[in-house]
Amino acid sequence: MKVTKADGPQLYELYQAGKLEGLFDVESRDYHMSPGASNSNLKIILEKSPRHLRAMRERPRRVSKEMRLGSAIHTAILEPEKFDNEYKLAADKPVKPDRPPELKGKRKNPKNEDCPVTAWEAIALQTYEKAMSEYEANQLRDQREEITQSTLDQIIEITEMFNNHPKSTKILKGSLIETSVYSKDPVTGIQTKVRPDIWNPKSGIIFDPKTTKDASPEAFSKAVNDLKYHMQAAFYMDTIERVTGVKPKAWIWIAIEKEFPYEIAIYHIGPRSLAVGRALYREALDKYAACKKREREAKNDIDKELAWGGYSKDVEPLEIPEWALRRFEYADS
Numbered sequence: 303m304k305v306t307k308a309d310g311p312q313l314y315e316l317y318q319a320g321k322l323e324g325l326f327d328v329e330s331r332d333y334h335m336s337p338g339a340s341n342s343n344l345k346i347i348l349e350k351s352p353r354h355l356r357a358m359r360e361r362p363r364r365v366s367k368e369m370r371l372g373s374a375i376h377t378a379i380l381e382p383e384k385f386d387n388e389y390k391l392a393a394d395k396p397v398k399p400d401r402p403p404e405l406k407g408k409r410k411n412p413k414n415e416d417c418p419v420t421a422w423e424a425i426a427l428q429t430y431e432k433a434m435s436e437y438e439a440n441q442l443r444d445q446r447e448e449i450t451q452s453t454l455d456q457i458i459e460i461t462e463m464f465n466n467h468p469k470s471t472k473i474l475k476g477s478l479i480e481t482s483v484y485s486k487d488p489v490t491g492i493q494t495k496v497r498p499d500i501w502n503p504k505s506g507i508i509f510d511p512k513t514t515k516d517a518s519p520e521a522f523s524k525a526v527n528d529l530k531y532h533m534q535a536a537f538y539m540d541t542i543e544r545v546t547g548v549k550p551k552a553w554i555w556i557a558i559e560k561e562f563p564y565e566i567a568i569y570h571i572g573p574r575s576l577a578v579g580r581a582l583y584r585e586a587l588d589k590y591a592a593c594k595k596r597e598r599e600a601k602n603d604i605d606k607e608l609a610w611g612g613y614s615k616d617v618e619p620l621e622i623p624e625w626a627l628r629r630f631e632y633a634d635s
Contacts, residue, residue, distance in 0.1 A: 303546065305326065305478070306324060306325065310331075313326070317493060322493060337495075340495055341537050344590065345533065351612045355590075368513075374447075375460055378461045380500065389449050390446040392450050463558075463565075476505075480497055481497070483497070490591035492591050496542070506551035507553075508539065515559065515561065516559065533579040536582075537583040552571075554569065
C-alpha cells in the first residue's frame, strides 16, 4: 500500500489539480492546514452551525488544557521519538534577565542630558541588552510546548500503563501511525480528509486512543455519544474504504483514564452505533456542500458570508431536553 510523503504546498497543488486522493505521510500541521472537510469540521456544523466553522477558520479557537494533555499523551504513546522535539519542561525555559537596578531610568546614549549615564553604567546596559537579545532569540528558536513536572509524571505513568497492556504489542505491530487519507465524497463531490491514529491495513483494524475521565462502559458510551466518536468512526472507515477499496474490519477505541490508576478499557463499535454515526456525518457533509455551493454562487462578499448560515434569526420555541421531560412525566404519573 503506497504512502506518499508530501508537504503543505504539494497537497494544495494536488487539490488545485483535482488529484488530492490517496495515502500521504505529512506533518500534523500540514494536514490541519490542508484542503478538505475533516471530522472536526463536520462536528462543528452539527453541534453549532456552518457559521461557527467559517469563524473558526478565520480565527482558530484556543486549544484547551485537556486537548493539550491528550495530544501529549498521544505523542508519548504513538510517536515517542518526537516527544522531546515537541515538549519541554516549564523549568527548562530560558530565564529572562533582570534589568540592573542601578540602570533604572538610564539610557544607552551617554549624551542624553535628561538621563546621563556613566561609562560603567553604559557597559552594564550593553551587557543587559545582549543578554536580552539572546533570551529573545532562544524564545523564537524553541517553540516546544511547555509542560509541568507533574504533567510529565502523569504522561509517563499513562504511557507505561499502555505499554504494559497485554494487547499493546498487537495493536502497534505492523500499524501505520497518523497516515493522512484524502478522498472526494462521491455524493457531494466535497474533498474530505481523515488521519487515523493507528491503522493496520493487514488486519483491517483502526485503533483510536481516547483519553477520558471514566473508561467504564456506561461512562464511555455516553462520551462516545456526546463527543460524536461514532460519527468519526463511520467517517474514517468509509473514507479509507473508498481510497483503498477494502472495507475496514473493525473500529476499536482504546479508552485511557487520565487519573490514577490510569485504567485502560478497549471497545469495538457496534453496528447500530456505526449506522447512527454514518447518518450524522452524511447530514453534516450535505450541509457543508450546500454552504460551499451558495458561496460559489454568491455575487459579493456579503452573500459569501451569508452562505455559511448561523442560528435562526427568528424567535424559536425551546423545551428542556427530552430526557428531562420524560423524567418529570414519569415521576408525575
